[in-house]
Amino acid sequence: SQQGEEDPQALSIQEGENATMNCSYKTSINNLQWYRQNSGRGLVHLILIRSNEREKHSGRLRVTLDTSKKSSSLLITASRAADTASYFCATGRTGGFKTIFGAGTRLFVKA
Amino acid sequence: GAVVSQHPSRVICKSGTSVKIECRSLDFQATTMFWYRQFPKQSLMLMATSNEGSKATYEQGVEKDKFLINHASLTLSTLTVTSAHPEDSSFYICSARASFPGGSSTNEKLFFGSGTQLSVL
Numbered sequence: 161s162q163q164g165e166e167d168p169q170a171l172s173i174q175e176g177e178n179a180t181m182n183c184s185y186k187t188s189i190n191n192l193q194w195y196r197q198n199s200g201r202g203l204v205h206l207i208l209i210r211s212n213e214r215e216k217h218s219g220r221l222r223v224t225l226d227t228s229k230k231s232s233s234l235l236i237t238a239s240r241a242a243d244t245a246s247y248f249c250a251t252g253r254t255g256g257f258k259t260i261f262g263a264g265t266r267l268f269v270k271a
Numbered sequence: 272g273a274v275v276s277q278h279p280s281r282v283i284c285k286s287g288t289s290v291k292i293e294c295r296s297l298d299f300q301a302t303t304m305f306w307y308r309q310f311p312k313q314s315l316m317l318m319a320t321s322n323e324g325s326k327a328t329y330e331q332g333v334e335k336d337k338f339l340i341n342h343a344s345l346t347l348s349t350l351t352v353t354s355a356h357p358e359d360s361s362f363y364i365c366s367a368r369a370s371f372p373g374g375s376s377t378n379e380k381l382f383f384g385s386g387t388q389l390s391v392l
Binding site: 193195200201202203204205208248250258259260261262263264266 | 275277305307312313314315317320362364366380381382383384385386388
């Protein structure tokens with residue numbers, strides 16, 4: 161079964177605005193990762209945050225992790241039309257080896 | 272960065288035929304590869320974990336005789352959909368977890384192939 165649940169399921173914003181996506185998970189994790197998928201393509205790794213980290217930045221991306229609430233957020237600042245894609249969170253479980261993906265958020269950035 | 276090549280990108284076949292999908296790690300050794308299935312606008316569902324030189328571990332509900340996985344080398348894993356039927360039509364994606372000599376034993380990041388769209392008529 162899926163581990164992570166993202167919300168919103170779909171998000172439509174104007175270019176230049178910020179986009180925030182949230183992910184909740186159920187079990188203890190070793191790390192949480194965010195991936196991006198363009199339509200009909202494979203996934204591209206964006207950022208990984210470990211369970212002992214609270215915030216991480218990479219370019220226009222900011223990820224937070226709250227292990228007490230079992231949730232994470234992905235913020236994309238100054239969005240561009242090229243950011244239009246589906247975004248998935250994925251968790252690596254403590255003591256496990258599999259990475260389980262959430263349902264994803266479909267982001268549409270209007271030019 | 273590490274590259275995973277997946278072929279074919281698209282295949283259309285008749286019901287009852289078998290289809291083989293290849294997943295290759297081009298510039299790194301992939302001791303573990305994962306096979307996922309994805310329906311339109313849905314998430315990736317893990318089908319099986321493929322370990323080099325050993326039998327694949329299938330997720331609950333995935334028929335191992337239907338979806339044959341072979342991981343014969345450190346750079347190649349194949350998924351064969353046997354006796355395909357229309358309900359097997361889906362987007363199949365592989366991913367690989369890298370194993371770098373002398374590196375961390377916990378290589379959590381996954382590198383994905385570009386996916387294979389299978390359509391069974």
